[in-house]
Structure formats: C-alpha cells, structure tokens
Amino acid sequence: MPDAGLVLRSTRVITPEGTRAASVAVTDGTITAVLPHGAPVPGTARLADLGDDVLLPGLVDTHVHVNDPGRSEWEGFRSATRAAAAGGITTLLDMPLNSLPPTTTTAHLRTKRRAAAGRTHVDVGFWGGALPGNTGDLRPLHEAGVFGFKAFLSPSGVDEFPHLGPDRLARTLEEVAAFGGLLVVHAEDPDRLAAAPQRGGPRYADFLASRPRDAEDTAVALLLAQAERLDARVHLLHLSSGDALPLIARARADGVRVTVETCPHYLTLAAEEVPDGATEFKCCPPIREAANQDPLWRALADGVIDCVVSDHSPSTADLKTADFATAWGGVSGLQLGLPAVWTGARARGHGLEDVVRWMSARPAELVGLDDRKGAIAPGRDADFAVLAPDDTFTVDPAGLQHRNRVTAYAGRTLYGVVKSTWLRGRCIMADGEFTAPRGRLLTRLP
Numbered sequence: 001m002p003d004a005g006l007v008l009r010s011t012r013v014i015t016p017e018g019t020r021a022a023s024v025a026v027t028d029g030t031i032t033a034v035l036p037h038g039a040p041v042p043g044t045a046r047l048a049d050l051g052d053d054v055l056l057p058g059l060v061d062t063h064v065h066v067n068d069p070g071r072s073e074w075e076g077f078r079s080a081t082r083a084a085a086a087g088g089i090t091t092l093l094d095m096p097l098n099s100l101p102p103t104t105t106t107a108h109l110r111t112k113r114r115a116a117a118g119r120t121h122v123d124v125g126f127w128g129g130a131l132p133g134n135t136g137d138l139r140p141l142h143e144a145g146v147f148g149f150k151a152f153l154s155p156s157g158v159d160e161f162p163h164l165g166p167d168r169l170a171r172t173l174e175e176v177a178a179f180g181g182l183l184v185v186h187a188e189d190p191d192r193l194a195a196a197p198q199r200g201g202p203r204y205a206d207f208l209a210s211r212p213r214d215a216e217d218t219a220v221a222l223l224l225a226q227a228e229r230l231d232a233r234v235h236l237l238h239l240s241s242g243d244a245l246p247l248i249a250r251a252r253a254d255g256v257r258v259t260v261e262t263c264p265h266y267l268t269l270a271a272e273e274v275p276d277g278a279t280e281f282k283c284c285p286p287i288r289e290a291a292n293q294d295p296l297w298r299a300l301a302d303g304v305i306d307c308v309v310s311d312h313s314p315s316t317a318d319l320k321t322a323d324f325a326t327a328w329g330g331v332s333g334l335q336l337g338l339p340a341v342w343t344g345a346r347a348r349g350h351g352l353e354d355v356v357r358w359m360s361a362r363p364a365e366l367v368g369l370d371d372r373k374g375a376i377a378p379g380r381d382a383d384f385a386v387l388a389p390d391d392t393f394t395v396d397p398a399g400l401q402h403r404n405r406v407t408a409y410a411g412r413t414l415y416g417v418v419k420s421t422w423l424r425g426r427c428i429m430a431d432g433e434f435t436a437p438r439g440r441l442l443t444r445l446p
C-alpha cells in the first residue's frame with residue numbers, strides 16, 4: 001500500500017468498475033489507491049472499517065437554490081450545506097436565483113462568494129444567470145469560473161430574473177457557444193402556459209392542468225432546434241414531462257449536444273397523492289401523474305436522462321399558502337434526495353451503482369468536475385458517503401437541516417440511512433453530528 005494517512009475499508013465499495021470489497025487509501029485529501037479489502041494498513045495510517053455499510057463517492061448536486069445573500073431566511077449557505085452533508089452530498093452548485101443579487105455579473109458573483117466563504121460544510125460552485133440584458137456579462141462570468149449559465153424560457157417566479165424570448169435565447173446561445181460554455185435551461189413555453197386553464201385554488205389537479213406537458217415539450221423542441229442550428233451545448237433542467245423524451249433521444253442521435261436532468265420528486269412523488277392545499281408539492285414544471293414516472297425511470301436506465309439532482313428550492317413556510325396559484329413554487333428536498341431515489345430505484349430493480357451514476361458521476365461530468373469528483377478512483381478527492389442501504393427511516397421534518405422544515409416527503413418511509421459523509425478525507429458528518437464548515441468554493445477553472 002502507498003503512503004496513506006487514512007484507509008476506509010468496506011465489503012461494498014462502489015467504484016467505476018463495480019461494487020467490491022476494498023480498502024481505499026487516502027493521502028492529503030486525495031484517493032491514492034483502491035486496494036483489496038484485506039490489504040495491510042501502514043502503521044502510520046488510520047483505519048476506518050465500515051463493515052458492510054456501502055462506501056460511495058460523495059454526491060454532486062448541481063441544482064440547489066441557496067438563496068443567500070438576500071433571501072437567506074429561505075435557506076443559506078450554512079443550513080443548505082449542512083443538509084447536503086446530512087444527505088451524503090459533498091459538492092453542490094448554487095443556482096443564480098433567488099438570491100439578491102442574482103449571479104448575473106462578476107460583481108454579483110463576488111458578493112455571492114463572500115456570503116459563502118467559510119460557511120460551507122461541503123464544496124460549493126456557482127452557476128451564472130443569463131438574462132435578456134446581460135449578454136455582455138456572460139464571458140466575464142465564464143472567465144471568473146462559473147460552471148455555466150441558467151436561463152428561463154418562461155417567467156422565473158422572481159422579477160429580478162426575467163426570461164428569454166426566442167430571439168434573446170438565440171443571441172445568448174451564440175454568445176455562450178462562442179466561448180465553449182454551457183447553457184442550462186428551464187424549458188416551459190410561456191404561450192402554452194398562458195393558454196392553459198388558470199383556475200387557482202387548493203386543488204392539485206387544477207395546478208397540474210395549468211402547467212401542461214405540452215408547455216414543456218414545446219419549449220424543449222425550441223431549445224433543441226436552436227442548439228442544433230447554433231451548435232451550442234445545452235442542458236435541460238428538471239425534466240418532468242415524459243412526453244419530451246422521444247424528441248430528446250432523437251436530437252441526441254442526430255448529434256445535438258444536449259444533456260438532461262430530472263429530480264427525485266418527479267421520480268418518486270405523484271400528482272394523484274397530493275392532498276388539497278399541500279403546496280409543499282408545488283414546483284415548476286409540476287410533479288405529474290404516477291404514469292409519468294415510468295418513462296422517466298426508463299430514460300435514466302437508457303441514458304437519455306443523465307442526472308438526478310435536487311432542484312432544492314425552499315422558501316419560508318408562510319409563502320407556502322394553500323392556494324397553488326400563488327404559493328411559492330419549489331420543492332425542498334436536498335437532504336432527502338439519495339434515500340428518495342434509492343427507495344424508488346430499488347423497487348424498480350436498479351442498483352446503487354445506477355444511483356451513483358445518476359447522482360454523482362454524471363453531474364460531475366456535466367460541470368467538468370470529473371477530474372476531482374464523482375468517483376472512488378485514484379486522483380479524485382476523497383469525498384464519500386457511507387450508506388446503510390437496507391436500513392429505513394421515516395421522514396420527520398424536525399430531523400431536517402434545511403432552514404425551513406417544509407417537505408413533501410414528511411411521513412414517508414425511505415430506504416438508505418446516510419451514516420457519515422467525508423470531504424477530502426475528513427469526516428464532516430457522522431450520525432447527525434457535524435464538524436465546523438470545511439467546504440471550499442469551487443470554480444470551473446483547474
């Protein structure tokens with residue numbers, strides 16, 4: 001065994017080559033070797049023997065709204081990253097809204113980084129935002145290290161982050177493609193949304209009807225066509241409509257550079273079970289019918305959908321009124337993504353290797369962090385989650401680290417208890433206890 005400060009040993013280590021009994025050697029925060037389970041441990045090294053608990057690479061959640069500064073009563077760097085650590089996530093990327101300011105200029109990026117510095121339990125990177133009026137800010141933001149740019153094709157829900165019409169979208173794609181960047185897109189068509197019945201009130205069926213699948217499908221088609229025409233690289237955020245998948249698969253086969261994510265709530269929660277007034281289930285695009293889950297899971301298995309990320313978008317409880325038309329739209333699930341997805345995955349015959357691919361390896365690749373994150377392999381950061389996959393727990397909002405403990409998962413019994421989380425070779429969370437914040441702020445730059 002090479003010189004190691006730490007060895008983590010488990011009968012089930014998830015590596016890119018599969019699951020096996022192994023000893024993982026770590027020096028100075030980096031994985032140096034993946035060795036046989038019984039490999040001798042150097043006298044100077046500390047051994048963490050995890051028994052039969054599964055050692056997986058720390059998850060990479062590329063879609064989190066931390067809302068800090070400016071709406072830090074909704075969430076915040078401290079609480080979000082504690083929740084992440086509690087959920088086995090070791091890297092998260094912060095969305096450019098709903099903080100004030102939004103991350104749409106390099107000055108705003110500096111403000112965000114100042115708000116985060118020294119307060120993050122896990123590593124944090126930043127997306128920039130593409131607005132109708134900030135095309136000239138995109139290249140400087142790219143050079144300052146944001147991982148890509150988020151744009152909306154329909155109103156975002158906050159006034160300071162307006163959406164792009166088709167012409168602005170094309171102009172933005174041209175600019176981002178010119179410097180080899182990535183545009184990540186909330187794809188719902190504003191005209192289709194406006195044409196849908198807007199009844200409001202407490203009934204989930206009315207809310208679902210107000211955000212129909214064809215609004216998503218139409219916007220996805222527009223984005224794919226423009227990405228193809230301009231040879232731009234795009235990523236579809238939080239895909240909900242299973243009907244859009246054939247279109248995406250065709251575009252990929254034709255060489256369009258598109259990747260896709262979906263979220264735990266689209267895979268595991270269903271419209272039919274949302275009680276009246278339960279706006280903790282409200283998000284956009286919406287959680288759809290149970291039958292819509294099957295194509296999403298199939299697309300994950302086929303690789304048409306690349307990633308599963310949280311789209312954690314909390315607010316204070318008072319904004320979650322009982323009226324689906326006016327309540328804040330966002331599901332709060334950062335801490336629960338891994339057990340929620342694992343519970344759904346195992347019921348459908350998927351293995352933990354699949355979950356690791358969707359929630360760690362692929363998101364790391366999406367944002368170019370796969371030289372450092374997303375796998376238990378030599379040279380990568382020693383970021384781990386230790387999971388008891390057959391243990392269950394019942395979600396009690398009081399046990400969540402989120403700033404606001406409003407959750408659509410309350411009362412559900414889930415498989416998969418995260419027993420500890422490790423960042424660059426240090427245990428940052430064990431059995432619900434946290435160390436002081438040790439996360440770093442990441443940039444796209446090497």
Ligand SMILES: [Zn+2]
Pocket residue numbers: 063065095311312313
């Ligand atoms: Zn989002």
